[in-house]
Amino acid sequence: MKKILSGIQPSGILTLGNYLGALKNWVEIQNDYECTYFVADLHSITVTQDPKTLHENIKKVIMQYIACGIDPEKNTIFIQSHVHEHAELGWILNNSAYMGELQRMTQFKDKTAKQENDSVKVGLFDYPVLMAADILLYDPDYVPVGEDQRQHLEITRTLGRRFNSTYGEIFKIPDAYISKSGARIMSLQDPSKKMSKSDANPNGFISLLDSKDEIIKKFKRAVTDSENVVKYTENQPGIKNLIDIYACVTDKKIEQIEAEFEGAGYGTFKTAVGEAVADRLEQIQKKYNELNKPENEEFIQSIYTKGAEKAGKYAKPKLEQVYTALGFVL
């Protein structure tokens, strides 16, 4: 079976964007690939996190993975920092990466645009190298990543090739996994930005754990335009995003949706989208609330412990192979 690997940062409760853009698809492919999904805790501290909140969020991401339908029997689920080899390989790859290429990463440039150099963290700068280590450590065939992470996957491929050409064929060079059904969900407040769990404005995103009332309220407040026609066009990015969301949660076609809301106002459409999303999330929340009970804590713990053991079985010899190639004494 071909191998897939991906991770999500525990920088908050997962959003509808994480679900429709990633998790929903991960569930659909779990019988066709050998999949590994981790919680990228090491990556999350590139932005200062409140330790108590981070601690909870890490466990919550594990529970949200499972609540969304990722079967822990079929997939390997673990916490990044539990497998020390990630950080270790990250250090090694720092010696393959160049300052210039990291400085050119669009995400780094965007995130630091308004900061003085003196307050930009080295971790943020180095983030793509750790991500390359996460990936190269496991020789996956494919990495499902969103548009915003494409460049990081590209640098992963570059670093893998560069290492291989100096030290021998050690790493498999992975491809991006292009999902058939995934969608890029944008902020409800600014449809030019990706929906993000770290958005300062909670109206911009739907959290997987929002109540039905909150969900409907947020959709009612979604930024649209004054065209007042439900049409899928680049000129109406807000409405286009809502159509994408509605299409994803109802499995309806775009044309079908345009026809369904022909002549209807935005109010009606927004409420319909809110209802459909709330219905979909209700099932996830039910499962999540069950998993979140104290009596299930051990079960959750056993999943990420077993996951780290399994991941470590691949990562440890891989890192040893790297150390040997470098000339280190094992």
Ligand code: TRP
């Ligand atoms: N950088 C990714 C994000 O923010 C998370 C991530 C970390 C990741 N390591 C990874 C994704 C390895 C895929 C593979 O979305």
